[in-house]
Amino acid sequence: MATIAVPLGAEAESREPDVVARPALSEYLRWSVDHKIIGVQYGVASFIFFLVGGAMALLIRLELLTPELDLMVSGAAYNSLFTIHGTIMIFLFIIPMWAAFGNFVVPLQLGAKDMAFPWLNAFAFWLIPPAAVVVLLGYFVTPAEAGWTSYPPLSTLFSGDGQTLWALGAHLLGISSIMGSINFIVTILNMRPPQMTLWRMPLLCWAVLATSIIAVMATPFLAGALTLLLLDRVAGTTFFDAAGGGDVLLWQNIFWFYSHPAVYIMVLPGMGVLSEVLSVHSRKPVFGYRMVGLSSMGIAFVGFTVWAHHMFTSLQPELRIPFMITTMIIAVPTGIKMFSWLGTIWGGKIRFTSAMLFALGFMSMFVIGGITGVMLAALPFDIHVHDTYFVVSHFHFVLFGGSVFAIYAALYHWFPKVTGRMMNERLGRIHFVFTYFGFLFTFFPMHIVGMLGMPRRVAVYDPAFTSWNQLIGVSAFVLGFSTFIVIYNIIRSYYRGPIAGANPWRALTLEWATTSPPPVTNFADDPIPFEDPYGYGTEASAAYLEAVDAAFDRRGARA
Amino acid sequence: MEDNRSNIPSISPAAIVVAAVFILVSAVGINWFTSFVPVVLPPQASAESKSVDELFYILVIIGGVVFFLIQGMLLISVIFFRARGDDRSDGPTYHGNPLLELVWTIIPSLVVVFLAVISFNVWSQNSEPKAAVNMVEGEEIAINVNGARYAWTHTYQTDRLGPDGVPIVINSGDTLHTYIGQNVDLELRTQDVIHSYWVPAMRVKQDLLPGNPATGGRPTEIRFTPVRVEGEAYPADYPIVCAELCGDGHGRMRGTVVVHEDESAFLEQFYEPAIHAILNPPADPVLRGEVEIQKYVCYSCHTLDSLDWESSTGPSLNGIAERAGDRVPGQSAEEYIATSVWNSQAFVVPGYTEQMAAFGPEVIDANNIMSPEQLYAIVAYLCTQGEQSDCDIDNASAAIPGAIKTVFGLEVDITFGQGDDEVSASDADGADASETEAGASGA
């Protein structure tokens, strides 16, 4: 079978596609039950929180330029800074950012008109702003300063009212996350077009399904733990107070039973994005589709059995070994994904679009997070680096090198669908270079300071680590600067970017088989998905893509 | 499927060359990285650290192979499989290869099983209980570590008897003294939040967990055996670090492990002088106070230039004697200081929060027990901090019964130095009774 020539990318401009009306910007500020509006609302709100959390990270790095306490008035002020940084990045940035892409893309990929429960969808989003206000209100009393992990008794007997507000805010965000996830599961399971069996579903949908199952099963643990924490704080109970018959490790167990799966809540959708982007931009089917889909489920399942590796230095010694084994096992499905993606791009026709660069950047950085993950699973070594900068580095390689790179890939990939205009590719490449190297030089040296003996969450440290921390600090500012490039790109492209047309990347999944942006009902009729969401290189796919073009971009000319 | 398979891009000679170069680079790279291991890890100061570091080498080598394999394949892909010029074609329709997928499922599985097995071996080897721990002069003694915000306290329950017939307890503050070859086995307790006792050079770490004080707390244990480090001058110092967020001063919560060259050096440089100091306390209350105050964790929160303390968690103690008389109406300077030491909550200096632990003869925590004599000495010492002291040192002993009443609401009248009840110690000039009390309660 000969390879099929299909025009791509650059030709989008020359085809002069139709300009499609976009929703007015004011639509985005109002209550709306349209999943596309809600998706953008999630996206913009999360991105704003990303900027706030990022600014806090830069303050943290400023403080750490010297080994003494100088920028902050006290260690407690520093503690509340990283507490809120972590809380914002996890609960207000990454998790809702995936809700943004899930909301916008998943119903379109399924050829659905909307999510299963549009009203619930909107409600879940509108819980986020008040929750954020509640968390940040703590700054006006005594801000939470027990870290995002909020271990009692530091978070109960030794913290101020800000901690109560923190717990209330986290509670609301958890409820929002559960509602959103129920919506995704029902939408994905019940609203596929009849031709789309589970095994023909785009991999983003698989990933969102796995993520949502984790969220529905795990987030209630957070809700339960926070309820008990709040009772301890305000009602005089002693669930976590040893002097009153409670147990401090109870919190750690329940909390990590949620929070470890939450890591996969934050990463699995990114893995789904990667499968989409790598396949489309290297014009080749996803290698081992079934294994990639199943490995999402595998990660979701095994992810529930590893929680206590976060407690290797507090758990009874004899209980540590089983968790070491499960933690190592979870590397296997992750490895399957990594190799499958390599198989996907291997032998393809790679286009170096910005989306593709970030996807490749994900693979290149996430692998480091994966390797250090296995190292951390090795109990004797973990004992040494537990709660050090090695761990800080590890989870930033997973959550920044993984999730954030995937979020950027998704942004460049779906921006044309959301706004109808292309992003500037040259700015995208510059953004990638600054982000990639800024990230690498910010977080890689953290492994070394951690191993050398610098614990995490300290404002003052051994002066021996000063030069390492200065290297990290300077790189962090490069990384911070890179964000302004993408903000400029987003704003500029929204108004002045080239018209994208329905399918600028020549992709086969259904979200591209409608105008950009899609009409309120998404599709004029019930769309029929192409038989294989990643069947690039066949005559049938070429014909399908021609037909999509004909149906949308040149519709006016033909009529 | 057959015709799909014909679409596998044939590997060009150039790709083979690149692959070969990559294997070479990764071999050199891993070698280069492991040569840095002494730079990226602290000295190997314990027997445990050797096996942990060996495990680390293996992890780095396997991790390095995976790292270079994946980065190499990525690089090969982006060099050889990029769409060039105006190439608008699709790649081959190749959906997968079950054999290959099986391979990259099974090989990583075997690798993690291997890693789990060797990690387990290192773990069981390191966590095996040792005989003859904490040997000092042929006897096992108990060494306890107390974590309090934001300081470590180490206490040695010696087998020497004081003049009152109670074993002497050495309090070495934030410093743990040991010697090469001593099997150290510490019992860790916290008096407030969770802390984590980490000695990077020994590769050991253990959380301190709050337990119910009424049932003896929830002690945890940490074990290591110091070994000789080549080129090290003894006694050698290694840092102790708190690794679990414990609040405002978490970053400052540090200590030192002092490894002496052998047991005789340990006895000569630390053990005997410490016991001697306990048996012969200074007669002058001010001098004694200077010794006593350093046995508690005051330095972790307060600034006091005379003792080189520097911390802003609590109010500064510089010039405290000048201010003490004005703090609480109706309280003399010495009364105020005595009350504040035993019950800091009685008056919190504006701008600070209630973080200070309770000290006194009745507190449950062994490390915070402070007898009236000790309080007297400490008050006497603090009364000298300031140019124009309001304090009447002679009156300090009279202030103490008042302090006790304020703090504990005790019904008994305690008269300093008479030794007629359980709270007061028997002999003001004699042995350090409070230390022995601490030892008894700590058991």
Added chain:
Amino acid sequence: MAELTANQLHAVAHDDHGHLSEEEQNDNLKLGVWLYLASEIVIFSIMIVGYIILRINEPAVVEQAHEQLGVGLVTANTFVLLASSYFMVMGLRAMQQGNRAGMLRWIGATALGGAVFLIGQYIEYSELAHLGIILGYTESQWSTLGMRFYAPTFFHGAHVFVGVIWALEVLRRGAKGRYDHNPIGIEMFGLYWHFVDVVWIMLFTLIYLV
């Protein structure tokens, strides 16, 4: 295959395009409620496990409380709740048979059962408070019994309360004829109510009987 045209991209729209059919919507709602209840189970199990730990560690305290309290009131209460679940089933059946008035009566009885249960729980709580068993930690013999008892039972009581409100809403909508053709709203409420009932049977067995 290459003959695909634009028209073939879109199937001929079936019955009611732009909206979900009633049947599809019902399926979605039922699956959604099941998922919601699954997440509720988790929260309840955390609290129940908290109680079980106490039961294992300090059996004497629990037995003492059992002796002081007896199970008369709570057994009656359990019976009321079980009965209300039966009323619930009858209500749904009545609506499925097109008997709106019957449905209103049965669902009304369900709401009443829930309300009686709450009153019973209130009386029980007052008795417990009288004995000195309170939510917070106490220095008395009861120490942590209070919090480990009140957390699951109060959380359950709150669910019953929400259920009663929901039942009243079902009555209001039912009276307007909203469920005459599609009783899915009653069915969803039924799932919830049976769930609350099942949780209570677990709590009753664990806390009062074992």
